[in-house]
Amino acid sequence: MKAIDLKLLRDLWRMRGQALAIAAVIAAAAATFILSVGVHESLSETREIYYERNHFAEVFAGMTRAPRTVVERVEDIEGVRQAEGRIIQFVTLEMEGRVEPIRGVINSVEDGGASDLNQMILTEGRGPGLEEAGEVVVDRSFAEANDLHPGDEIDALIYGTRQTLEIVGIGLSPDYIWAIAPGDLIPDESRYGIFWMGRRALEAATDRTEAINSLSLTLDHGASEAEVIRQLDIILAPYGSTGAYGREDHLSHAFLDNELMQLDAMTRIIPPVFLLVSTFLVYIVLGRMIRTEREQIGLLKAFGYTSRAIAWHYLKFAFAIAALGIVLGAIVGIWMGRNMTELYAEYYRFPFLVYQLSPETFASAAALALASAGLGAIGGVRTAIELTPAIAMAPPPPAVYRAGTVERLSNLAGFTSIGHMIVRHISRWPGRSSMTVVGVSLSLGLLFSTMSFIDSSSSMLETNFFRAQRQDVSVTFIEPRNEDVLYDLGRIPGVLRVEATRAASARLRHGPLSERVAIESADDEGTLWARIDSAEQEVPLPPAGLMLSRRLADKLGARTGDRIEVSMLEGRRSVSVVPIAATIDELVGSRAYASSATLAQLTRDRAPVGSALLRIDTNQRDAILAELQEMPIVLGVTERNAALVKFEEMIDDNIITMIGFYVAFASAIAIGVVYNSARIVFSERARELATLRVLGYHESEVALVLLGELALLIAIAVPIGCFAGYWLAQLMTAMFSSDLFRLPFAPTRATYGFSILVILAASALTAMIVARRVMRLDMVRVLKARD
Amino acid sequence: MTTEADISDGQGRGETLPVFRAVDLRKIYEVGETQVHALRGVDLEIGRGEVLVLLGPSGSGKSTLLNIVGALDRPTSGQLWHEDTELTGLSDRALTRFRRAHVGFIFQFYNLIPSLTAEENVRLVTDIADDPLPAEEALEMVGLGHRRGHFPAQLSGGEQQRVAVARAIAKRPRVLFCDEPTGALDSSTGIKVLETLAKANEEFGATLIIITHNAGIAAMADRVFNFLDGRIASIDVNSERRPPSEISW
Known part of the structure; x- marks a missing residue:
């Protein structure tokens, strides 16, 4: 190994604390990037493959009832490649020991579960017979949530008639990746199931012989979806069509799109914040390092090293830190990606969903990390290039302090000498001081804006469940009724x-x-x-x-x-x-x-x-629910409380993990920034601090010079961080909004308080660690050394 | 405890009560895997108001002794008393208190705080001392009253060292430790600095302990300790102290 590379390794080892603190911030950038891009990729590619293999349709239409022959007429529309008619029937299920309403939707399929479009995959058992009354395949999530297996039976109320369903298989299909019961906000796999039944059997059960109530179609390449929909609406109008729509309005597809859009928004906001901070950190740390190594640089140049060789030497220092960050970030990112994908697999019904990090994603993360570190290195490296051997070998000119505006202010404030030392050092290094302020503000802003998502969720919960929906139960009917039905319902006791x-x-x-x-x-x-x-x-x-x-x-x-x-x-x-x-x-x-x-x-x-x-009257809930299920006109019953509980469960299950991640990532910034600032201030002031010790100042008083400067900068950073957080949170809620829903921006004071406390604690602990070095300061050695 | 009155009694030549007494001071530094014996058993007594010059080649132990007597460092073994207090038995905190109350330091490279003006550098000491001189007065004593608002970078080397002297004497110290105080200065500036030191000795009765490579400075001392290999090889006693202005450089 070349001697200059040995120097690099030893410099890295000597500055390992600072290097690690920067690497942690870069790791946070790489991890969040690998997480969000990787999950996005895994989700969208899995969905694409699933759609492709199982022929997910492109246009959909629902209607009251149409003759099966309408399918051929639809296929004649220009641009339609394939059309398929189905019966899709909502049903109420009765399961032993369960009083709460359990709903399902049955889809008609050909013999053995076959269909041309939206093909069902059997994961267990067999498909239903074409005419076998009651034979069904049940979707995997519902089966798992309710411990159902082939051979089990469930009672269902189909179109007003009770029928026993026999489970012959377990399956899933691409049109129900996100399966949500009408009126619910999130999937509840224990209370909403998807079923597939033989076409003839379902025709018989729903009194729709040779009729359909749903159409799915695929289009020729280049066909106009809008035009097909227009013509479809004309053909289906006499059959009670509720209007044809494309994939973007298909509930399952749209929810996934929404999720993908949010992942994309996350990629565009969070990793850049970390990258920006890591650029700052490399800038200040390498800048300081090059200033202290002036004489070495001069020596190397005097020996004949080219400016380019020296520039590369310091760039390698930055890149080595970035490389460490990339490795750490990839490990954390892949781990988080797997966990997050597992979480998605709980809510989205995919036949398989595995997190896969593509080489391209990894390469992009690495390139971004290297670029941000390289960008940060430019300033320092340029100084190194510009140093001539003669100048570099002479000691740097002493730090020049002059009386300025800050001066007059601190005089007015009646500062002690220690106070002057703190304030003047800050104004002597305005760039680095501002970067410390910006870094800490960003960490606070990031923590606040991510934490405010939890506020947004609770606000949405509050608005939706407590202010908008005030009913206990909602009842849907097989078809619109006249007002008599209200009196029937009103007569039920309770x-x-x-x-x-x-x-x-x-x-x-x-x-x-x-x-x-x-x-x-x-x-x-x-x-x-x-x-x-x-x-x-x-x-x-x-x-x-x-x-x-x-x-x-x-x-x-x-x-x-x-x-x-x-x-x-x-x-x-x-x-x-x-x-x-x-x-x-x-x-x-x-x-x-x-x-x-x-x-x-x-x-x-x-x-x-x-x-x-x-x-x-909630005391009579069970009796009321039982009675509602007995009514032949009732299509489904939804309990507001069950949906609320499910929503709260989803938040509670993930909230600790989420807060943990938010705190860890934001703290990484605060720790990285404060640690590096403190180390630099300490190294610049070691001699002054030692002098103060010699003059008879106690360790705690000397530590005040170091801590006071950091405390002042952090104090300035807190209000800026709150503003940054407010702005960042608004940006994020805006970017996370879609056609399906918009997140309310509803930050609470508690979130401000929590975020400030976390960042203050992270900063204070980090500063303390560096302040301990003041205690171990070797007065004699420091004073002997020349500046 | 010694009072203010005692100090002024001890003005001038100090054959009276010892301010410092050391018995068999030894200091061993661990440098990598080898041991460096910086002090190999030093016994001494330093009187109140005495002017002492420590001479000797580099590495002979004079700075180590000064650091130990000045409570900046601890001996590996041996005992050291300041009046009736055993310094070798004190905690770090107590040593700091001792420096704060009684000791002034002057270094070769001045060690001023670059972000503080001359006056503020002196105030660093007057802020924490019990009965200090006003900072302005200390600066007047070294002839820099007119430059008190200047930052170190705006002062010459000699001026910076005089600020350091002002900072050291502002607490009315019992003892002033000077490690190569003129090492970085030319002769005329060096003499000015030595004059201010001599003045502090006369006005406050401060014991003056000066390390130097410059044998000429020995003429202003009461006694001269010649160091060699971690020991005091010999002690020269001057019958008469000469003022710094008469010193040949």
Whole structure:
């Protein structure tokens, strides 16, 4: 090994503490990058392969009932490659020992579970017979959650008739990767199951012989999806179609897209923060190192080393630290990636989902880390290049301090000499002092903004479950009913209040833009369902016209007062022009609302009740649920509490781990920045500190010079960090928002407090470690050395 | 305990009570795997108000002795008393208190705090001493009253060393330790510095212990300790102290 490389190794070893602190920040950048990009890649590639192999459709349509022959007509539409009709039927399940509502959806399949599109994969057992009544394949998550195996039986209420389902196999399919029961926010695999049943058997059970209620199609390459949807809507209109839609509106696909978008947002925000800090750190540490090695650099140049060789020597120092960071980051990133992927596998129903780090991702992470370290090294390396041998061999000019603005301020404040030392040192090195402030602020900002996601979740929970939904139970019907059903429900003992709601599919058009939505309405005097805007205010339904969520209005390019064309996709399928009476800034979904009178005018039918909201006496819950399940008109029953519990469980399961990660990563920055600043201040001031000890200052008083400077910088960093965090959190909530939902920005004081405490604790502990060196300061040796 | 009055009694030549007494001081440094015997058994008594010059080649042990007597370092064995207090038995904290109260130091490279002005450098000491001179007065004593607002980088080497002297005498120390105080200075500046030291000795009765390579400085001492190989090889006693201005450089 060349002597100059031995120097490099020994320098690294001598400065191992500082090198490790920088490597930790680079590791955090690499880890978060490898985590988010790797998981994104694993998820999207797995999804792609799954879609490809199992022929996931591209366009979907639901309808009340259409003859099977409609499939051939659809296949004739230009651009349609393949079409397939199915029956998809929501059912209520009865399982022994379970009183809470358990729901399922049964899909028709050909003999043995075959289909052309959205093909089901059997993981266990066999497919159902075409005509075998009751034979079903059940989805793997539901089977696992409920300990179901081939040979087991469940009772189901299908289309008002009780039937025993015999499980013959376990499977899963690409149209139910994210399987969520209507009205739920997150999947609940123990209370919502996907089933596949032989086509003839399901036709018989649902009284739809040679009929279908769902269509899936794939398109030719280059075909216009919008045009196919337009023609499809025309063909399906007579059959009670609720409007055709593409993959981007397919619930399972859209949720995954949303997740991918969030991972992407994470990649674009979090690793850059760490990279920025690591650049700062390399800049200040290498800069200091090169200043102290002036004489060595001069010597090397005098010996004939070229400037390029010396530049490369110091760049290698930066790259070695980056390399260590990359290795550490890859280990942590892969480990976190695996854990996160396992978590995804719990919520997303993939046949297989493994975290795989592609060489490209690893290479990108490595390139980013090397680039940020290299960028940080440039300043110092340039100084090294510019030093001429003669200048480099002479001692550096003494640090020049002059009286300036800071001076007058500190005089006004009546500082002691120690106070002057602290303040002047900060103003003597404004660049490094600012970087310390920026670094600590960023760590605080990062911690605050990630922690505020937890606030956002609780706020969403609060808005959705406590302010918007006030019912205990919601009941959906097989088809819209007239108001008599409300009296039937109200007669059940223990039911305290019953309110009707309805949602009717419609296509809204404004100029060239169109969107398929469900127009929702409620009782005019209803109290069980409220619309809460992002300012947490309750917004009433407009007496006339439509109220659109802000996001929907934006998608239509429409504003309050504009008139839009409303084509109802159910009832009498009327087409009317209706004004937008109001918009509402909502967090979840793109939704449209109307008063019940307005919706009745639009649908022109006499069945104003699509579902009912119930407030019940919780002591009689079990009896009420049992009675509801006995009613033939009931399609499904949802308990608000169960959804709430599931949501809270999801948060609770992950919250400790999440906080742990957030704290560890943000602390890595604070520790890296404070440790390096402290070490540099200490090395610059060792001689002064030793002098103070000689003059009779106690160790604690001398440590104050070091700690005081850091404390002052950290004190400045805290308010800046709070602002940075506020801004970063807003940016992140904005970037994490999608069509499906928007995160509320709802930071609490506790989050500010917690973040500040964590960063202060991390900084203080780190500073203490360096301050201990003051205790071990060898006065004699330091004083003997010349500056 | 010694009082202010005792100190002034001891003014001038110090044949009276010893300020420091050492018995068989030894210091061994571990340097890698070898042991360096820096002091090999030093016995001495230093009187109040005495001016002492330590001469000897590099590595002969004079700085080690000065550091130990000045409570910057501890001997490996042996005993050291300051008046009736055994310094070798004190904690680090107590040694710090001792330095804070009684000891002034002057080094070859001045050791001023570059971020503090001349006056503030002196205030470093007056801030923590019990009965200090006002910083301004200390600077006047070394003839730098007019430059008290200057930072070290704005002062010449001799001026910086005089600030260091002002800082050392501002606490009215019992003893001033000077390690090569003129080592980095030219002769005329060096003499100015020595004059201020002599003045401190006369005005406060401070014992003056000076390490130097410059044998000429020995003329201003009461006694001269000649060091060789970690021992005091010989002691010269001057019958008369000569003022620094008469010293041949």
